[in-house]
Amino acid sequence: MPQNKKRSCCSSFFLEKRCSVSGYDFKKIEDKWQKSWEESQPFSVDKNPKNPFYVLEMFPYPSGVLHVGHVRNYVLGDVLARFKKAQGFDVLHPMGWDAFGLPAENAAITHNTHPRTWTHANIQHMRKQFKRLGLGYDWSREFATCDESYFMHEQEMFIRFWKENLLVRKEGVVNWDPIDQTILANEQIENGRGWRSGALIEKKKMRQWFVRQSDFAEELLASIKDLDEWPAAVRTMQENWIGYSEGAIVRFSVKDRDSLEVFSTRPETLYGATFCAVSVEHPLAEEAASTHKDVADFITHTRAHPFDEQSDQATQEGVKLSFEACHPLTKELLPIYVVNYVLSDYGTGAIFACPAHDERDFAFAKRYNERIQQVIAPAQGEWSGEEALVVPRDDIGGTLIHSKELNGLSCASAFERVTETLIKQGLGAKQERYRLRDWCVSRQRYWGTPIPMILCDDCGEVPVPVEDLPVSLPQDIVFDGQGNPLDKHPTWKHVSCPQCAKPAVRDTDTLDTFFESCWYYLRFISQPKDRCFDPKEVEQFLPIDWYIGGVEHAVMHLLYVRLFMIMLVRAGYLKPIKTPIKRLLTQGMICHRTYRTKDKEWVEPKDVKKQADGTWALKDGTPVTEGASEKMSKSKKNVVDPDSIMEAYGVDALRMFVVSDAPPERHFDWSDTGLHGSWRFAKKLYAMMDEWRDDLTAEQPKQEMTQEFLVLMHKTIAAVTDDLEAMRLHLAIAHIRALFNAVTQSAAAGCMQNLWHGWRALLLLLDPFMPHLSAELREQCSVESSWPSYNKNYLVADMVTVAVQVNGKMRGTVEVALNAAEQDVLQEAQNIIARTIGNQPVRKVIFVMNRIVNVIV
């Protein structure tokens, strides 16, 4: 079990040494304050908040192992939550567990434990680690999605969604993962392989539950405009995923058969159509296969070896069918092929091919000697005919030719004209299409929310009566890794139909775990026993003010959350809302240097030391080469273990380090020396308290701060406040450190009034980052927790530095009074100017008050 794992011994010399030097006993301080927070629960939030503020980090899967990526993610959120709380907001900052999913079940298979036992043990361990990190959560709201008290409400939602016709059970070609023995959503496949198992995905037909996601494509696309505080990258990823395109349906008649419907985004090239092509799933292809062996063989072959554009050998292939399509405008008869490069689940699964203006059709036509008919003339020059001439529709250059009534038109006008014609003659229609497909939510797995439906031979799909909820997971289950455990359970699925009372069976599938993560943020706000949430309470805290998590959830999770909100509104759970998530922060991953020996063996960075000649070697002298900084992974041996870091340097140093140096959304380079620097900073703070204890704990000094220091202090408070507001935590830290340096200098210079005030501001600014040390030091000099305020009047000194330029080149600076006039500044700068220009006449002077004076000669 992961929680029994041995603490890795810290062979890095930094890790070995730290305790011996310094009175900064972080362990004692951390234990003291964590115990205090445990008792006082400072992060619980009022039921009737006056200034609600919702900070949420994507909840973790309880794998049982905390890694530094988690640390960064949750510290980011915690810094923000503590900051907003100090500002007086009623901050909701909850934590829970995304506890259903395959790893628990896989662990059950390999370790012979029950998924529930495994999951709960992991949660236990991770909760301890989270508390150790000093993360300020309202633990009273904690839940795991595998709790029956959570998923029972999800089952009720499922039934209500079904009644609202938001769900459908249908057969479709699904992706079968032969290792995990389950189907996967399209989004869960990467390059043809399962996202978890890496197995090659097979196609299989099954009856599944789908969320009618495609019905909401338009709404999901349009509402992206409301996500103006989301990263641009996430918005475009969602846009691409939804994949809008505008085109037309065109009907080609086929003798003695239903007409062949094709979808085209370029109907204006219809006169350039020289053949039609259908996918291997198309009815015409299937019919042909029953009588023609070559067609059947081609279909079988293509299913086994689908067209993959990425591969170098990808070639467009096909077999001519015995049918012919009648061109709707020219009435010409065109051959029909079944081909490998047409998708069955996009458009109508059939196209008209215009080889002159489409690369794929062009390649196919060349290979099978089909006619190539140019219908668009390029803006300049002639088409060589060596490769397809692809002209975007918005290109004003292209002009239609060889296209009868369309000749001379631009593509855009031709598009309008040809669709009008098709509509008039009943041969087609304009159509908008989306790539977005329905979301398959059935999983052939045990460890998930049971789908609360009963399948009756007579009545069809019948929901489990609400009073019979929850549908619980049976405990006595066999995990042998084969098939669906629920389906194989001897009794569980057998029930009588709630409608006709005849024997029936439960749906033995469980829900995709993305279902749970679609509404957990609502349950955090409000968790009544008898229903999913109280809409009034929920609406108080929505939308989430800041949502923090990994960019890998840009499409799936974050799109499903938006979809789910639309469904909740449709089903009457909530009032409409623009977006459930106001601001999104996608944090970058943590990287670490990699090292390899000359045998290409990865070695751990902590075992490597730089030699005098600048090369790297192991302690025994074995030379190693330094590689790039890469995402931490076990195989590359560049992971660091948060437990040993906390042990050696303390939580506050770790917390501060993971948010310093790099902007949160960018990747972060781990370095032992960087961590060491944060620890040194903590230690210096502690030492400062020791050294100046009498002055720091004394009454407020009578003397005023120096002007320079006063301005710096207020500027720092203003800057850190703005930085935190915008989640530029690395800059906040830079500003805090600058103030600390000034405080140190003031102390050394004997300016006790600067020290006294600056120290207090410092502790408050530092509190979100190093909460334990800050609390300890604040207690020692009686400083209450609150966010420091600044006075705008103090943000500018009464003297400013003005840059002096000659012909736009910097020649020096002068100190002048704030808002000094041009003449006074020139007066002050005359030496610098004279030195540079000699006695050349001045042609022009550019003066920007408090900034710059530029003399042109």
Added chain:
RNA sequence: GCGGGUGUGGUGGAAUUGGUAGACACACUAGACUUAGGAUCUAGCGGCGGUUACGCCAUGGGGGUUCAAGUCCCUCCACCCGCACCA
């Protein structure tokens, strides 16, 4: 290929949005204190030249606008991320 992003010292990264490039750190160098330093303190730290004063060059490359460009415009290059038979 399409879309998004990034490019600044030895390194991570700043720069009031057109106005003193390199804040804050890390690394490094020298010195101090030390039995010791991997602790701590002090100083230095973009490059070239000069004893200094100072000068020249520098924000991926090239061009432009401007009194003034890391920032605006044009163009080229490199890297990263996402999507990619979507008709």
